[in-house]
Amino acid sequence: MTSTLENSPTNSAYNALLAGCPTREVLNALSDKWVGLVVVSLADGALRYSEIARTVEGVSQKMLSQTLRSLERNGMITRTVTPSTPIRVDYELTALGAELLPILQAVKTFSEANIENIRDARVLYDLAN
Amino acid sequence: MTSTLENSPTNSAYNALLAGCPTREVLNALSDKWVGLVVVSLADGALRYSEIARTVEGVSQKMLSQTLRSLERNGMITRTVTPSTPIRVDYELTALGAELLPILQAVKTFSEANIENIRDARVLYDLAN
């Protein structure tokens, strides 16, 4: 009989619930403020730096650069420089990034679909506390 | 023929890519450091405060309390007090929280499944830069 450890649904050697687990780095990287929106902005294919900046409204150059650098370093996106004048830089999801995309899209969709439920819950909570 | 706006997959009135969109609050709330692991810890049903603390290794009481309070306020979990001695407090996912669970589990599973790919990517990136 196979045991059913529902809270251990993966057969991976790693478990982010454990303190020293290196996957916590990844979890932290994925919970950076702009990561979700930047990855989602690349859903339809490669985008230039300025196009991402326009798509992800409100992101500063610093934060966008930093986020792109982090995603590139973690193998989620590629960076392609075309040395034309003016210079052109395109960012595109890697296979790994494409695997991550639907997950982060789900987070975004969940937020958009339930924002009103959440607001209602907050009103109730704040009334009672 | 229906138009295919791939980057607008929802029919919601909200779009987190827009600067003033209230769903960004939710995105920020969901990217809090301990939210993912706490929600996942409740996958199998209600858990006591101390049980969550033990399951989510390394979380401080302050951060756990803060995270639970936030999740409760946003309608993701319920808090049930049993005034026995000693007191007993159980936390459980709401219907909304249960909807969020598989998404955050996917993030966790993705991290665990791809940590080695990510580490390799980092080594390559750091060598080249």
Next chain:
DNA sequence: CAGCATCCGTGCTGATACTG
């Protein structure tokens, strides 16, 4: 047992200015 209150360092964030 289940927490809240407080202090305090560090690191994230954004604005501003500058460069190839």
Next chain:
DNA sequence: CAGTATCAGCACGGATGCTG
């Protein structure tokens, strides 16, 4: 166009101590 550099603020997060 696509960034980097620097600075100032403050919020996040951890450690500690206390309470019903």
